[in-house]
Amino acid sequence: MIAARRAAGQSPLTRAAASIAGSSPASTQLSALRFKAPSTSATLHLSRACAQTIPRLPHNAGLRSIALFHSSAARLEETVPVPQMAESITEGTLKQWTKKKGDFVSQDEEVAVIETDKIDVTVNAPQSGTITETLANEEDTVTVGQDLFKLEPGDAPAKGSSGGKEESKDEGKDEGKEREEADQKKQKQEQEQQQKEQQQQKEQQESDKKSKEEQGSKKKDQEQAKKKDEGKKPSGGDGVKSTSGPSAPVDPAPATRGSRDERRVKMNRMRMRIAERLKQSQNTAASLTTFNEIDMSAIMAFRSKHKDRILKEQGVKLGFMGAFARASALALKEIPAANASIEGEGLGDTIVYRDYVDLSVAVSTEKGLVTPVVRSVEEMGILDIEREIAALGKKARDNKLTLEDMAGGTFTISNGGVFGSLFGTPILNLPGSAILGMHAINEKPWVVDGQVVIRPIMVVALTYDHRLLDGREAVTFLVRLKQYLEDPALMAL
Incomplete structure (x- = not known):
């Protein structure tokens, strides 16, 4: 009861x-x-x-x-998908896990890096917690919305905390066993690689030893032959010259052969995209290149006079790109076709003219060439342009460019002169209709007022789409560019 x-x-x-x-x-x-x-x-x-x-x-x-x-009951595991990267990008290559299973991550902390054909996209944690599982391996192709990793929300574990040890004892044993097997596998691979290198080194030493022995044997034979010939020569004391011919020439030592190994490296997505776009440009546009030469004396004198003061007062490093960008924007006002593009079905049936200039600046990075865009260059002065180009260049080298930074360029400048290029024919950056190529500055004999003098000269090249621009317009553009740069005061009027 x-x-x-x-x-x-x-x-x-x-x-x-x-x-x-x-x-x-x-x-x-x-x-x-x-x-x-x-x-x-x-x-x-x-x-x-x-x-x-x-x-x-x-x-x-x-x-x-x-x-x-x-x-x-207290833990709600969250599955984090591959994020939306851009409207035109649906997949990428998982290049790196910056965090691993068992790591605690704070909200918005980087967990992985996905390489696309344009930029590298970082995947961040949506909230603080511990990564319980990764659902893809490095170098895997992943698509937008695909499950990428699992996250158990929560605060960072306290240092020295013993909570949860009993709960995860068996799981810890399994993970420890997996780590031990992975370490053993890695150790075995290293040992095999070390043995292979030792074997190659031993074979090389034996080859070198054999080569030296052969050289020593040849030298010994040659010395014996020389002594034998000298013993046959008559004495020169009675004035009679020797009639014997010269001794046999010594054979040169065999040259050491260089390595003939090959390496095959899979192209990354950016390089594949660059190759695709360049080939598309050649197949689509009716490309033609025209050249001119610019006396850089005036713009170099302007830079030398003001660069230290500008760097000290405004923190801007004055180069030549700002002046070329400003001069190009002014020349494009007169030649709007060089700032236009062809759009429409097939190869295009409509010309789009623009009253603004969004300048694509080619920047070389470790992964390839990128073209971040300086917006509304026609409204900017030389210093503003230099400041913006420097900021975009740093973002490019730090691999922090966004898709917005590279979208929508209407005209492109590529400066091969920084690498010592004398002149070249740049390839169009579609859908733009023209690209200006800058090159190295070299001293040349130059006629000034009937006198031959030495001047610093740069060859410039304009590749243009002949479907849009006629030769007269392309040549006129370069002539105007030359006038502005040889008399910088015109750019201030």
Whole structure:
């Protein structure tokens, strides 16, 4: 009767917990009750009740299930997908996991890097937590929306915390075993590589030794032959000259052969995209290049006079790109076709003329050539252009350019002169209709007022789409560019 009254006064969850003590294995009962609990708090209450009710269960018979049951209710694992990268990009290559399984990450912290055909995209943690599983390997192709990794939200674990050790004991053993096997595999590979290198070194030493022995044998034979010839020569004391011919020439030592190894490296997505676009440009546009020469004396004098003051006062390093960009923007006002593009179905049936100049500046990076865009150059002065180009160049070298930084260029400048190029024919950066190529400055004889003098000269090249521009317009553009740069004061008028 007393037991019945006590049972009647207990909650359903407490009665359920009490019934477990004398029945089948705890893990089976808990598994059944786990899905019947009406809320998280009830589930936690039930697990505590069970822990108090069955303190004498055999080791590992049910406590591990209870511990896992207790913790699983409080943790809501989140699966993080490959993020939307851009409207035109649907997939990429997973280049690097910057975090690994078991690492804690803060909100917005970088977890992985995905390489696309235009830029590298970083994948950040949507919230703070611990990475419980990675769902793709490095160098795998991943698509937008694909599951990438799993994250268990939560705060950073306290240093020296012992909580959860019992819960993850078996899991830790499995992970430790996996790490041990991976270490053994890596160690075996290193040993094999070391043995291979030692064998190659031994073979090379034997080859060198054999080569030296052959050279020594030849030298010895030659010395013996020389002594034999000298013994046959008549004495020169009586004035009679020797009639014997010269001794046989010494054979040169065989040259050491260089390595003939080959390496095959898969093209990254950016290089593949560059190759595709350049070939598309050649196949689409009717490309033609015209040249001119510019006396750089005036613009070099302007730079030398003001560069130190500008760097000190405004922190801007004055180069030549700002002047060329400003001069190009002014010349494009007169020749708008050089700032236009062809759009429409097929090869295009509409010409789009623009009243603004968004300048694409070619920047060389370790991964390839990128063309970040300086917006509305026609409204900017030389210093503003230099400041913006410097900022975009740094972003490019730090691999931090966004798709917005590279979209929508209407005219392009490429400066091969920084690498020593004398002149060349740049390839059009579609859909733009023209690209200006700058080259190295070299001193040349130059006629000034009927006198031959030495002047610093740069060859400039304009590649243009002959479907849009006629030769007259292309030549006129370069003539105007030359006038502005040889008399910089015109750019201020």
